[in-house]
Amino acid sequence: MSFLQVENLAKSYPGNDAPVFENVNLTLDKGEFVCIIGHSGCGKTTILNALAGLEVASDGNIMMDGREVIGPGLDRGVVFQSHALMPWMSVIDNVMFGVRSRWPDWSKAQIEQQATKYLEMVGLGHALHKKPSMLSGGMKQRVGIARAFAIQPKMLLLDEPFGALDALTRGTIQDELLNIVQATAQTVFMITHDVDEAILLSDRILLMSNGPRARIAEIVDVTLPRSRTRHDMHHDPRYYRIRNHLVDFLVSRSKEPKPDGETHPPVVRPGEDGPSATSPI
Amino acid sequence: MKKEHWKSLLLTALLFALFIGVWFIATQPKESAQQTAAQDEYAALMGKGAAKSGGFPPPQEIGKAIVNHLSDPFKDNGPNDKGIAIQLGHSLGRVGMGFVLAILVALPLGFTIGMSPLLYRALDPFIQVLKPISPLAWMPLALYTIKDSDLSGIFVIFICSVWPMLINTAFGVANVRRDWLNVARTLEVQPLRKALTVILPAAAPTILTGMRISMGIAWLVIVAAEMLVGGTGIGYFVWNEWNNLALPNVIFAILVIGIVGMALDRCFATLQKLVSYTE
Numbered sequence: 115m116s117f118l119q120v121e122n123l124a125k126s127y128p129g130n131d132a133p134v135f136e137n138v139n140l141t142l143d144k145g146e147f148v149c150i151i152g153h154s155g156c157g158k159t160t161i162l163n164a165l166a167g168l169e170v171a172s173d174g175n176i177m178m179d180g181r182e183v184i185g186p187g188l189d190r191g192v193v194f195q196s197h198a199l200m201p202w203m204s205v206i207d208n209v210m211f212g213v214r215s216r217w218p219d220w221s222k223a224q225i226e227q228q229a230t231k232y233l234e235m236v237g238l239g240h241a242l243h244k245k246p247s248m249l250s251g252g253m254k255q256r257v258g259i260a261r262a263f264a265i266q267p268k269m270l271l272l273d274e275p276f277g278a279l280d281a282l283t284r285g286t287i288q289d290e291l292l293n294i295v296q297a298t299a300q301t302v303f304m305i306t307h308d309v310d311e312a313i314l315l316s317d318r319i320l321l322m323s324n325g326p327r328a329r330i331a332e333i334v335d336v337t338l339p340r341s342r343t344r345h346d347m348h349h350d351p352r353y354y355r356i357r358n359h360l361v362d363f364l365v366s367r368s369k370e371p372k373p374d375g376e377t378h379p380p381v382v383r384p385g386e387d388g389p390s391a392t393s394p395i
Numbered sequence: 396m397k398k399e400h401w402k403s404l405l406l407t408a409l410l411f412a413l414f415i416g417v418w419f420i421a422t423q424p425k426e427s428a429q430q431t432a433a434q435d436e437y438a439a440l441m442g443k444g445a446a447k448s449g450g451f452p453p454p455q456e457i458g459k460a461i462v463n464h465l466s467d468p469f470k471d472n473g474p475n476d477k478g479i480a481i482q483l484g485h486s487l488g489r490v491g492m493g494f495v496l497a498i499l500v501a502l503p504l505g506f507t508i509g510m511s512p513l514l515y516r517a518l519d520p521f522i523q524v525l526k527p528i529s530p531l532a533w534m535p536l537a538l539y540t541i542k543d544s545d546l547s548g549i550f551v552i553f554i555c556s557v558w559p560m561l562i563n564t565a566f567g568v569a570n571v572r573r574d575w576l577n578v579a580r581t582l583e584v585q586p587l588r589k590a591l592t593v594i595l596p597a598a599a600p601t602i603l604t605g606m607r608i609s610m611g612i613a614w615l616v617i618v619a620a621e622m623l624v625g626g627t628g629i630g631y632f633v634w635n636e637w638n639n640l641a642l643p644n645v646i647f648a649i650l651v652i653g654i655v656g657m658a659l660d661r662c663f664a665t666l667q668k669l670v671s672y673t674e
Contacts, residue, residue: 168577186580198574202596202672211592215582247673265582 115180116141117301118165118269123174125160132326133172134160139378140320140330142269147295147302149312150330151360152322153368158305159273165303166192166271179268188216191262193272197254199246199261206242209233209261216265232264233257235294236287252283256290263294270295272304276311285344288314296340309360313353314344319360320379323368330379331368334359337385352385359384415454422453452643460643461650475635477627479651485627487655489545489620490613493552497609501557502602505564506590509598515565522562530555530616534623544624551620556609563605567598599670607663614656629655 120140126133135157142148150158163169165176167186176183178190199208209229217225233242236256246254255275262270276284288311295302295315306312312319319334338352347353359382468480508514530551537547571594579589621630629652636644 166581168580186577186583188581188583190581192577192581194574194577196574198572198578200575200578200593200596201674202599202670212578212582215584245672 115177117144117146117179118142118303119177120161120165121174121177123161123164123171123176125157125164125169126172130326134325135322135328136173137329138174140333142301142303144301145299146318147304147316148318148320149304149306149316150320150322151306151309151312151364152328153324153364156322156325156328158322162271162273162303162305165269166190168192188265189268191265191267191270193255193258193262193270193275195273195275195277197246197251197258199254199257201246204243204245205238205249205257206230206233208246208257209264212261212265228264229260232260235263236260236290250283252279252287255279256287259287259291259294263298263300266298267300269301269303272302274305274307277307284308284311289344291315309357309364312360313338313356314342314347321360321363321368323370331370332363332379333381335381335383335385337383356385418454422451424450452646456643457646457650460647464644464647474626477632479629479632479648482627482629482632483651483655486617486621486629489548489628490552490610490617493549494556494610494613496549496553497556497560498606500553501560501605502564505561505602506568506594508561509565509568510594512569515569522558526558526562530612531619531623534620544626548617548620548624548628552613552617555616556613559608559612560602560605563608564598564602567601567605568594570601571597596670596672600667600672603663603667603670607660607667610659610663611656614652614659618652 118141120138122136123138124133124136126136134155138161140148150161152158160169160171164171165178165183167183167190183190199205200211203211206226206229209232210225213225213228214220217228220228230239230242233239236259238253238256238260241249241253246257249257255278259272259275262272276287279287292315294300302315304315306315313336316336317340319336320330321332321334322328323331334356336356338347338350338356342350464479468478470476470478471481508518533551533554534547537550538544541547541550575593575597576589579593584593617628618630618633621628622634625631625634629648633645633648633652636642636648
């Protein structure tokens with residue numbers, strides 16, 4: 115059984131006949147990095163919030179590490195799109211707030227050490243005592259990432275963490291995130307709008323069709339070697355095949371009507387050439 | 396910036412000098428006042444010297460009153476001759492007591508209302524009706540039930556301070572950013588710790604604004620309340636000096652009320668600055 119198992123998840127809001135999404139099935143293995151891509155309104159954030167326990171799905175269930183997810187908890191770290199730092203706390207206090215919640219019995223020195231360690235990991239060792247308002251958008255998001263990593267959760271949930279950042283900053287933080295994820299073997303579920311970001315970071319990419327009645331239409335296996343970097347990734351011919359596949363989906367195929375009854379999306383390997391590109395699972 | 400500051404200060408000083416000058420000229424004793432010998436005699440008998448102008452006191456008399464009062468602010472020669480510091484102490488004591496009582500009620504209640512949309516709506520009609528009532532309208536009821544003029548004064552301060560604090564606390568608590576609460580939820584923060592470390596600091600600027608408004612109202616109300624209740628306090632002092640027809644003293648008291656009110660407001664402005672944050 116997989117580390118995370120989502121079965122037949124659906125969400126509908128009162129007053130709306132059609133659910134935002136339905137029959138969402140997905141699995142995550144330990145240490146896997148999975149991105150979810152789809153147009154606005156297909157319910158990506160709702161799925162992530164359901165995984166975080168912040169929202170209750172209308173139907174279906176979520177099992178993580180053999181236990182059902184029924185509410186928010188310290189075993190899942192969340193990085194919010196709007197970074198959600200407490201503006202009255204300094205950078206280190208924000209991270210320490212999380213660490214203290216995770217290990218209430220720790221001494222102040224231990225808590226401070228843990229917080230400092232993760233802030234240094236995201237390159238903020240020099241800004242520990244600054245207030246968030248004094249930081250740039252990218253630095254704020256780094257603090258959010260450090261806060262989520264510092265509690266050493268079983269799974270990390272990232273809600274479009276780089277959406278508000280400029281391209282240069284985004285690239286730098288993507289590299290940092292990649293390094294930390296590889297160093298800590300963290301299991302990550304991430305929402306993104308950026309096709310390149312998804313290819314760079316993930317092992318698998320979930321493609322969501324448009325809502326209402328959105329569902330996961332396809333699972334793309336990113337068959338690039340794990341050692342890929344932003345600098346050499348685009349020299350690999352597989353990169354373009356994957357990228358074209360993703361863009362094609364977003365531009366045209368995401369609007370296609372969905373076959374009824376099909377609940378388990380096919381896994382595709384657009385990176386591979388030839389007939390083995392699609393294999394039914 | 397620095398230069399602008401000096402300019403405005405100079406202008407303030409000029410305006411003040413102009414004001415005093417106009418005042419001085421307007422209150423000059425009239426030379427043309429013709430009085431018969433008998434009227435002079437009568438005036439002398441009534442204890443009024445010939446030099447008495449009988450009109451609005453000129454600024455130099457206010458100056459004399461200020462020097463006179465500030466030379467011995469702590470004197471206590473019976474109920475009708477207390478130093479200005481003692482009278483202020485009584486007023487500030489009442490305001491302080493009423494204000495602290497209001498905090499003790501408004502903060503917990505405001506927190507509860509702010510956290511519960513149901514209670515917010517249920518209690519809103521009461522608050523909306525009670526809020527616009529002049530605190531002095533409560534005075535007879537307070538005097539009748541409490542049967543103590545001093546406590547009634549405190550009650551009046553309490554009742555006028557409680558509404559702005561209550562409304563602002565509830566509003567501040569109800570409008571804490573969803574994101575911050577979600578962070579607390581994902582970190583499984585216990586309710587009390589959440590209230591103290593997330594909601595309170597997030598709502599503190601709004602709460603402090605409510606307190607600042609409350610303090611402003613309380614300082615307005617205490618003067619009127621003490622005029623009614625009598626005995627001690629700056630309000631009673633004003634009323635007493637009016638009964639003595641000692642207008643310089645009344646004007647002196649008005650000045651003191653203004654300066655103390657400003658000082659109180661500055662205090663809360665400083666506190667506000669301490670708890671405010673930029674996002």
